[in-house]
Amino acid sequence: MMSRNLFYLFFLACSGSLSAAELEGSWIEGGLLIGQAEPGSTILFKDEMVMLSAxxxxxxxxxxxxxxxxxxxIESPDGSIETQVFEVAQREYNIQSIEGIAQNIMEPSAEDQDHIWSDYVMTSEARKIRSDFEAFLTDFDWPVRGPxxxxxxxxxVYNGVPxxxxxxxDIAVPSxxxxxxxAAGQIIMVNDNMFYSGGTIMLDHGHGVSSSFLHLSKTLVEVGDWVEQGDLIAEVGATGRVTGPHLDWRMSWGNSRVDPELLLRASGAWDKD
Ligand SMILES: [Zn+2]
Structure with missing residues (x-):
């Protein structure tokens, strides 16, 4: 399925330029940019320090x-500082209004709230990991193929509340x-029973870039395992709060949620059969 709007934005979004670093990628919501600076530089993005490899x-x-x-x-090792402000291309998202939802469906029980909280703590801890390998440089491929x-x-938007x-x-394939x-990386979280996402795996691609795989029926890896691109890690399922079997593949950079589709488009895998 091709999003015309998204495709158009690809052409609009430009990388801009800095003399202290080279950047590859687009300043677009959900995008990932790779930078190359002089070793020993200090990088601040939105006033927060960014990990730099050797x-x-x-x-x-x-x-x-x-x-x-x-x-x-970017502060170069010689002490010179270069700052640049980038406009981020805004995307239009699919917003759906649903009215008449019963209130009790929306409010989880106290027990469920504890479950949701412990899931949140576990995923937040995993998102803090900053590993010094660069598997995110790989051309990303589909974790599973399907509609x-x-x-x-x-x-x-439920009853007016977003x-x-x-x-x-979401890729709809059978359990x-x-x-x-x-892409390659290290398994940093495995949980067979998360409240919303059921069987869930987090795979670290380095520097805070991670993939999450949700609603799995079976997890086939353990925390600490290193996997190569294409290695079997799990089986699709319908666990957690879902209406049917599918794989929900998410990607993050720290707490920022990036769009796997953009990575598949950049690698060319999106349009490949
Ligand atoms: Zn989903």
Whole structure:
């Protein structure tokens, strides 16, 4: 499924230029940019320090809603500082209004709230990990192939109250379908019973870039395992709060949710059979 709007934005979004670093990628909501600076530089993005490899590589992720221009500052080892502000291309998301939802469906019980909280703590801890490998440089490939049933950024508004946006790419395939690693990395979280997402795996691609795989029927890896691109990690399921079997693949850079579709388009995998 091709989003005309998204495709258009690809042409509009430009990388801008800095003399202290080279950047590859687009300043677009949900995008990931790879930078190359002089080794030993200090990088600040939105006033927060960004991890830099010994070779001077870094990565920046843009969230769903980057309504303000973003600031990137690079301090070179000689002490010179360069700052640039970038406009982020705004995307239009699919917003759906749903009226007449019963209130008791929307309010989880006290016990469920504890479950939701412990899931939140577990995923937040995993998102803090900053590993110094660069598997995110790989050309990303599909974790499973099938019809797209949900895209990044879409949102439902229940009785006028906006729900949490959907950050994943949903691929509708039967339970038991093999899920493979879309790029190499280290398994940083495995949980067979999360409240919303059921069987869930988080795969670290380095520098805070991670993939999450939700609603799995079977997890086939353990925390600490290193996997290569294409390695079997799980089976698709319908666990957690879902209406049917599918894989929900999400990607993050720290707490910023990036769009897997953009990575598949950049690698060319999106249009490949
Ligand atoms: Zn989903």
């Amino acid at each position: 070779q001077g590589l870094f990565v920046i992720g843009l969230h769903r809603d980057e309504n303000e221009p973003v600031r990137l500052q 797209i049933s949900g895209v990044y950024g879409s949102q439902r 729900g949490t946006p959907h950050y994943g790419l 038991g379908t093999a899920v493979v690693a879309p």
